[in-house]
Amino acid sequence: MARASLREQIVDAAYEQFHQHGYHGCGVKLITDSAGVPKGSFYNHFESKEALALVVMERYGDTRRVPDLVNRDAAEPLARLRAHFEFLASDIEKHGYRRGCVFGNFANEAADHSPVIRAGLVAAFDSWSEAVVSAIREAQADGSITSTQDPEVLGRFLVNAWEGAIVGERAAKDGSSFAAFFAVAFDTLLR
Amino acid sequence: MARASLREQIVDAAYEQFHQHGYHGCGVKLITDSAGVPKGSFYNHFESKEALALVVMERYGDTRRVPDLVNRDAAEPLARLRAHFEFLASDIEKHGYRRGCVFGNFANEAADHSPVIRAGLVAAFDSWSEAVVSAIREAQADGSITSTQDPEVLGRFLVNAWEGAIVGERAAKDGSSFAAFFAVAFDTLLR
Numbered sequence: 001m002a003r004a005s006l007r008e009q010i011v012d013a014a015y016e017q018f019h020q021h022g023y024h025g026c027g028v029k030l031i032t033d034s035a036g037v038p039k040g041s042f043y044n045h046f047e048s049k050e051a052l053a054l055v056v057m058e059r060y061g062d063t064r065r066v067p068d069l070v071n072r073d074a075a076e077p078l079a080r081l082r083a084h085f086e087f088l089a090s091d092i093e094k095h096g097y098r099r100g101c102v103f104g105n106f107a108n109e110a111a112d113h114s115p116v117i118r119a120g121l122v123a124a125f126d127s128w129s130e131a132v133v134s135a136i137r138e139a140q141a142d143g144s145i146t147s148t149q150d151p152e153v154l155g156r157f158l159v160n161a162w163e164g165a166i167v168g169e170r171a172a173k174d175g176s177s178f179a180a181f182f183a184v185a186f187d188t189l190l191r
Numbered sequence: 192m193a194r195a196s197l198r199e200q201i202v203d204a205a206y207e208q209f210h211q212h213g214y215h216g217c218g219v220k221l222i223t224d225s226a227g228v229p230k231g232s233f234y235n236h237f238e239s240k241e242a243l244a245l246v247v248m249e250r251y252g253d254t255r256r257v258p259d260l261v262n263r264d265a266a267e268p269l270a271r272l273r274a275h276f277e278f279l280a281s282d283i284e285k286h287g288y289r290r291g292c293v294f295g296n297f298a299n300e301a302a303d304h305s306p307v308i309r310a311g312l313v314a315a316f317d318s319w320s321e322a323v324v325s326a327i328r329e330a331q332a333d334g335s336i337t338s339t340q341d342p343e344v345l346g347r348f349l350v351n352a353w354e355g356a357i358v359g360e361r362a363a364k365d366g367s368s369f370a371a372f373f374a375v376a377f378d379t380l381l382r
Contacts, residue, residue, distance in 0.1 A: 022300050024216040080379025098303045108299045109213050109359040112289045121362035134304040149379055156359065156372040161348070168347065170298040171312035188340055189379065 007045040009035040014056050019099045023053060023110040023117075053106065054120050060102040061124050064088065069131040077138040080143065082186060084132075085162060089178045092166065097173035103128075104163045136190070145190055158178045158185060198236040200226040205247050210290045214244060214301040214308075244297065245311050252315050255279065260322040268329040269336065269381060275323075276353060276376070280369045283357060286290040288364035294319075295354045320350045327381070336381055349376060 013035035017026045028049055032039045046052045068074055069084050092099065103124050111118040133155030139145040147154070161181060168177030208217045219240055223230045226276035238245045259265055260275050283290070286359060294315050302309040324346030330336040338345070359368030 012214065015219050021304075022213075022214060022215060025292040025300070057346075071280060100299055101360075104355075105299050107297055107358045108291055109216070111361045118362060125362055132331075147379070149375065153371045153374050157320050157352070157356075157375040158367060160355035160359040161352040162355065162367050163358040164351035164353065165348075167295050167298045167358070168316060168351040170302045171294075171309060171316055173309075177347060180344045180351065183344050184340065184348040185378065188338070189375065 006037055009037055009053065010042060011055055011059065012043055014052050015059060018053065018056055018105070019102060022105050050114050050116050053114075053117055054108065055125060056103060057106065057117075057120050061128075064128070066128055066131045069135045072138070076144060077135040078190060079143070081132065081139070081190060082182075083137050085182070085185070088162065089182075092169065093175070093178075095148055097169040097175075100164060100166050100170055104166055107163075113190075125159060129155045132158055139190065147189065147191055148190070155190060158189070161185065197228055197232055200228055201233065201236055201243070202246055202250065203217060205243050206250060209244065209247055209296070210293060213296050224294055241305050241307050244301070244305075244308055248297065248308075248311050252319075254366060255319070257322045260326045263329070267335060268326040268333070269377075272326050272330075272381060273373075273377060276373070279353065280373075281336070283360065284366070284369075287367055288360040288366075291357045292354060295357055298326055298354075316350060320346045323349055330381065338380065345380060349380070353377065354365065 010031060014026075016033045016035055020026075021030070027044050028040050031049075031052070032042050042052075046055075065084060065087055068148050069080055071080070074080060075083065088101075092101075103121055105122050106117055111121055129152075133151045136145065136151040136155055140147070140151060161184075163178040165181040168173070168180075194299070195347065201222060205215055205217075205222045208222050208225055211217075212221070219233050222240075223233050237246075256275060260271050262271070265271060266274065276278050279292075283292075294312055297308055298312050300313055320343075323340045327342040327346055331338070331342060352375075356368040356372040359371075360366070
């Protein structure tokens with residue numbers, strides 16, 4: 001019981017610290033300090049910082065509302081796609097365009113050096129893209145999109161374009177890159 | 192003479208090391224070690240790691256062939272846009288989809304913590320976007336693009352979408368995100 005709670009404290013702290021400082025900017029000591037647990041306790045719960053990063057990625061993925069994209073009971077597919085990206089945008093806006101996306105941060109910082117994190121990122125981007133693709137397919141099938149672009153290509157493109165809009169906002173922090181994303185994605189590509 | 196050369200050695204080394212390890216993954220000592228110069232010599236030439244990062248960003252920007260985008264003598268505007276992104280893609284492919292873009296890396300890692308680097312990034316993304324916008328305007332004016340999307344919005348979107356395609360390739364390293372970028376950008380958006 002106590003052990004499970006200590007592990008949770010470390011994951012909670014890592015979630016915040018990785019988000020704020022990135023993968024390399026954040027060592028095990030910073031994580032355990034901010035969790036208020038002794039550094040030595042870390043390795044009772046995690047084999048490595050990499051292993052903890054995978055847990056954080058999974059938890060982050062769980063908060064991205066990806067299943068909503070394919071929930072046919074919720075709304076029309078285009079409305080679901082818009083709601084998805086609007087949720088992601090609002091989450092970053094409310095943090096003042098800081099932090100970015102855990103996946104994008106780790107892709108930039110850690111994918112080249114850690115096969116484990118890279119594999120986790122491939123899985124995360126694939127399952128996210130697949131959900132976007134699935135909603136695009138639905139919208140093509142029900143006629144709400146007339147675009148004949150290959151949905152696999154368009155889905156992958158949109159997920160990447162979203163990651164890139166975040167890169168733009170990390171610099172400008174003025175909403176212009178998110179606005180450009182919504183304009184081009186919903187006024188042109190998803191028509 | 193000797194001093195100028197020492198400074199160059201530091202900039203060359205920083206260019207490589209920032210590219211490989213990112214901003215936080217790369218300290219002054221790593222840079223001076225890889226430059227083969229004493230650590231103490233660093234502060235004779237640069238006020239801070241931040242100041243060096245700005246020099247590296249400028250040098251990186253100079254290699255991105257941005258002026259070619261607006262060179263009316265070189266080719267038709269659409270051909271210039273394609274050649275620009277194909278050059279950027281080939282540069283990343285030849286490094287095995289490692290390293291990414293210095294601007295994207297710094298945006299993710301350092302923009303939140305360094306106002307100086309953030310200002311440098313805003314300027315870099317703005318001038319890059321402006322060159323893309325200018326080529327789009329030309330293509331709209333000469334009729335080679337029928338898209339009526341606001342060129343400012345489309346230019347910003349494309350620059351960001353390119354940064355996001357790099358994020359996708361940092362993870363997958365299989366060319367699929369670059370392929371999706373070219374398909375959507377040139378078969379749909381720039382038509």
